[in-house]
Amino acid sequence: MDIKAMKAAEPRLFGMATALRVLAIDAVETANSGHPGMPMGMADVATVLFDRHLRFDPKAPDWADRDRFVLSAGHGSMLLYGLLHLTGYPGMTLNEVKNFRQLGSKTAGHPEYGHAAGIETTTGPLGQGLANAVGMAMAEESLRARFGKKVIDHRTWVIAGDGCLMEGISQEAISLAGRQQLSRLIVLWDDNGISIDGKLDLSDRTDQLARFKASGWEVKAIDGHDYAQIDAAMAWAKGNKRPTLIACRTHIGFGAPTKQDSAKAHGSPLGAKEIESVRAAYGWSHGPFEVPEAIRADWAQAAARGAEARAAWEGARAGLSPARQKELDRVMSGEAPAKLGRTINALKKQIVADAPKVATRKASEMALAAINPAMPETIGGSADLTGSNNTLTDGLGMFDETDRKGRYVYYGIREHGMAAAMNGMALHGGVVPYGGTFLVFSDYARPAMRLSALMGKRVVYVMTHDSIGLGEDGPTHQPVEHLAALRAIPNMQVFRPADAVETAEAWEIALTTQDAPSVLALTRQNLPTVRGKHSTKNLTAQGAYVLAEADHRRQVILMATGSEVEIALAARELLEQEGIGARVVSAPCFELFAAQPEAYRKRVLPAGPVRVGVEAAVQQGWDRWLSGERGRDAKAAFVGMESFGASAPYDKLYQHFGITAEAVAEKAKSLL
């Protein structure tokens, strides 16, 4: 549909949409940076969505039962900022719009979760938003099953671009959503046929409708500039029993005389001359950033629509029993249940008493067996390694269309989709997701894991088979660089517990840290219980601590994590037998150790004794602790991996790669 026909058919909607277009054009021009083409193309779809379909109330942006709106094509951020500004979200002032892409503004280059109310997720890395939305829709289904349709009854809407659909993660998201029959998930695909390199045909000819249909979606193609078609398609989608794709055929840079339908409209300012022409084409006579009062009023009307629904919801919530109200509020606030601490403590006490020799993946299962009944908001799962990750505990039930009360998700062989869906669950709130795969396959999930950390969301990654200790599967399955690579991500808590006690402690921290994700790196092979004495204090929360003190004069500090703590303890014995005093420091979490006061760190790692680090992984990341934070603290060495692993029984591999108590003791002595 062309501008003339659009204006004739729906002057109000055209005005509202064009306000979005012009704000995007002006903001990008002012910043001299950004992406005008997508907001210009998708403004009509977004306007119909916000005016007629989306359940939202800018006066209560955190309303639990709001629809979630995800701008998966995050480069079109000005579309979202324009919507939030015109509908009156708190803090999204015109000044913020004018400060697009400037330091400290709410209006970052891509939407950043936490910068402003109404930004439901951080997007920009393509495909992530779409996959987040799958998790949001799953969280909604879970909460609806738990708390009832009167208080949980909303949808998740996504705007996705060609880039989102080309990224592999989209297939994982689409096929998971199709299997799960997430009827509350509606994807609006900006089908504009253009990518950065030019015509999409340069790189892709996929029939997307057929592709989505193959995964069990309802699909429909419409003219994305025809308000009636948009409206009808959204109404139809809301009635579907399966997830829905609406292919919105749009023109990127809609209305720009020389740049419409071209990659030139994608990622650069239009320029003064083109802007003049496109304003004329729209019939928009207002200055930069000016939106006439009438159009502001139309947007205010759209924004007011949700108030009634929200009021009704407050009533429904009040109709819950006090206990259920409190529980709904608790899970939506993200607060862990009060009894979690007691549960973990009881488990720790039991472990110290039993001193089991178990793999930490098994210890994690023991922890989950205690946690899951105590914390009904957990939703577990695995990327098709349930029996290896030990992520399923009794009575969770399988989450799918036949049982939305089920709390275990068979994610399939979709590590990336799983991680991004877990982000979506955590963002939605009300549920606490954990999911498993092998540590080496954190690589597959990494872009989404980075976003967990960037957004500061509580997602728990259960990553077993955490070293050459997995044995015969060989180097493709043996992580050597993954601990370092994960520790390199800011705000990511990487735990490598040494025994069942530390594993329980790591779980406690992971579940009570609301502003960061956690990785639990767990062994396949059995480990002894190294914590000999029960402590109600969570020692893992200190990141590193003295596990065994030197008997003789302390000349050596051995610092180790996970399965190598056992080796460090044995090396300590060897050294002590020779009269060399050696302390063993267990360091289950570098990040938490770094966050301790300097005085504590110095107590654990005093200057003077030589230091040997032990971890069946690359050295990178260890030097900070070994040499001292400013250098010169100590002579130091490291026993670990310098190459990829190999295929053999695990005890043979430890020998082969020289990660043994003897080697550690020798290394320490060589420094004395």
Place this chain on the structure above:
Amino acid sequence: MDIKAMKAAEPRLFGMATALRVLAIDAVETANSGHPGMPMGMADVATVLFDRHLRFDPKAPDWADRDRFVLSAGHGSMLLYGLLHLTGYPGMTLNEVKNFRQLGSKTAGHPEYGHAAGIETTTGPLGQGLANAVGMAMAEESLRARFGKKVIDHRTWVIAGDGCLMEGISQEAISLAGRQQLSRLIVLWDDNGISIDGKLDLSDRTDQLARFKASGWEVKAIDGHDYAQIDAAMAWAKGNKRPTLIACRTHIGFGAPTKQDSAKAHGSPLGAKEIESVRAAYGWSHGPFEVPEAIRADWAQAAARGAEARAAWEGARAGLSPARQKELDRVMSGEAPAKLGRTINALKKQIVADAPKVATRKASEMALAAINPAMPETIGGSADLTGSNNTLTDGLGMFDETDRKGRYVYYGIREHGMAAAMNGMALHGGVVPYGGTFLVFSDYARPAMRLSALMGKRVVYVMTHDSIGLGEDGPTHQPVEHLAALRAIPNMQVFRPADAVETAEAWEIALTTQDAPSVLALTRQNLPTVRGKHSTKNLTAQGAYVLAEADHRRQVILMATGSEVEIALAARELLEQEGIGARVVSAPCFELFAAQPEAYRKRVLPAGPVRVGVEAAVQQGWDRWLSGERGRDAKAAFVGMESFGASAPYDKLYQHFGITAEAVAEKAKSLL
């Protein structure tokens, strides 16, 4: 089809296939570890392929014009080892089969490229082999266009499992292959309906035939135990004008009385009792690892089939002109052209003379503009960031079905698929792939990049926008941990050149290192030429070197990479102005520096002076150089990033995060 019918229809093929099945069963049982189910299920398909269709000659495993066979479902490694053993590939003795999964054997848990002839790629991480195969098929098309059908005329065959098709990378591979109309690519999908967690239906209901069709593939479903159907489908596939998917409906653990069609057959030994029963079901009366002579003779016959084709090929090759013969041999050997060194040297000389102020991404384009004409085997591309990565040079031409001589691939928004396809190209040989994306999106490509390193293949990753220096796009697009994360991967060369000279040198090293991949981390922002004097020696090859010596007594060493070398040089000026002598070390490649003799490293970083590292990235990975390799060398500090980035113009960000000459100088002084 059941065993009785199979035997009746094709007793020879049934015997051959059952030899594969039993070898797999026995090897897994002996190792007490491994995956028998897949080889048991796919043995019939593999037998027909090797007996009737695959173009191969075990006497010449490196024959340039052989078909490539990729076992994407790498856990079924015993199927491949059985095939290589029975067809007589060099070194694949029965003893190796018996040593399955043992230290030092050729028969690792998953197929490891380089361990034995006939292993065309390392597989195990799911979906990778399928995506490698796309690159192999592209390399074949490219070489056929260049050298003619008489010497390059082969196919790429893949066995892929459900896991391969669920991984997101498969969508990138499938849609790229479809767009490219890779008619020589044939995928045999082991459609057994089982994954590790149980029935596939737990997690997936995708109509795979419809999905592949949506990306432009020819598709057909067959009974994977019906030899006639298998044979007919393969013959049909060879005539197709598009890539082909053959869905082979099979039974995992075929013939095992209690474990067939169950996840129990997937990843564990069958056990003595089940093995006895399945042998009886097959009518196989031979002992463990015994293959009767008649069946060995049948396999020898299959193996002999290719000798004639290979002889014909030798003739065709001899028919090429001597120059073209030599060129074909050269590109297949992987040797870079002799003139490459001269080309790079001329460019370096010119750069030093001109001293341009350009972004290193632009410097990379300058290098490529010189390299691509001199090295006709390069195949460039980008994951839809051509204009940002500066990867396209004049005259390359677009590679697609209309022009197989084109040398530039529009990979689309498929970083992971691109990386894996490049692995496939490098494995195929004859071409040298490079491909671009933003450094932050190395996360999307990481599983394939790891395999480049593990396999030791020359793949060049052009990764621009390498820090907060990219500016307004914000933290989702700003790498802070990626340099560390890539440096953590063994055998990965990570270059971060400081100017156009170092960029040219990095390219030279990347293209002449045949046994490792390289990452070129390049800036978006302009940088001065810091190398003031031309040197024919490649200084970047030393990893780190003294760029500017102290004038006053040397009290400080400033070590920096890439865009921060300019800052270190400015900090040096500030210090010298105060009478504090400061050396600047440019460190474009940590891995190459680590590989230098200790004496050289000590000359560059002598003990004594305080050291400050400068990189707009996390500190992890730096401490080794700052504190000294065994600690205690020097007092040290680091100026870089401690958090994610932010959205703002880049100069504002450098100020905001305190990465400035002033901060570096202050930090140095604080240590004195």
